[in-house]
Amino acid sequence: MLRSTGLAFAVLAVLSACAPTTPPQLGPDGRPLPKVYAIKPGHEAEIQYRMLDSVNSLRRAAGAVPLQLNAQLNAAAATHSRDMSVQNRPWHFGSDGSSPIDRVRRAGYPGMMLGENISETYETELETLSAWMAVSDTRAVILDPNARNLGFAWYQEPGGKIWWTLLTGN
Numbered sequence: 001m002l003r004s005t006g007l008a009f010a011v012l013a014v015l016s017a018c019a020p021t022t023p024p025q026l027g028p029d030g031r032p033l034p035k036v037y038a039i040k041p042g043h044e045a046e047i048q049y050r051m052l053d054s055v056n057s058l059r060r061a062a063g064a065v066p067l068q069l070n071a072q073l074n075a076a077a078a079t080h081s082r083d084m085s086v087q088n089r090p091w092h093f094g095s096d097g098s099s100p101i102d103r104v105r106r107a108g109y110p111g112m113m114l115g116e117n118i119s120e121t122y123e124t125e126l127e128t129l130s131a132w133m134a135v136s137d138t139r140a141v142i143l144d145p146n147a148r149n150l151g152f153a154w155y156q157e158p159g160g161k162i163w164w165t166l167l168t169g170n
Contacts, residue, residue, distance in 0.1 A: 035122075044099065051125050051150075052127060058142060072107055074151045076107040077151040080094065083095050085155045090163065100116040112170055119132070149170065
């Protein structure tokens with residue numbers, strides 16, 4: 001009797017560990033709410049190189065040459081990500097009326113800016129890349145056969161919203 005009671009308690013303990021502790025929070029549409037992707041200080045290079053590797057994998061599959069990170073394009077992307085947050089809208093023009101070409105020139109990029117992808121989201125950089133690849137216009141920026149350089153940066157608000165900017169140039 002003691003042995004079977006002990007076995008029953010052991011089974012109950014194992015089964016209770018398998019039960020979810022808290023159900024996911026659902027939004028008004030009945031779908032789970034997104035979890036905040038918190039970017040920690042010091043992870044900038046890791047995220048940039050993860051994006052670069054992912055973009056280059058996609059480009060390789062499409063027969064395009066790989067891109068290299070470019071400091072000036074990164075700077076222009078970071079400036080625009082922060083500015084989109086200040087404006088609270090994802091669009092390609094700066095609060096001073098600047099175009100992507102203007103921002104790339106200001107950052108000292110010696111080549112030609114070819115394309116810019118932007119996003120306002122709580123998603124990771126790879127989820128954002130996937131969303132860009134699902135749309136023909138933004139996919140064309142990533143796979144542009146003339147591109148040789150990549151700039152990629154973001155600004156994360158205290159509430160977790162991330163403003164992503166990707167630039168390509170040659």
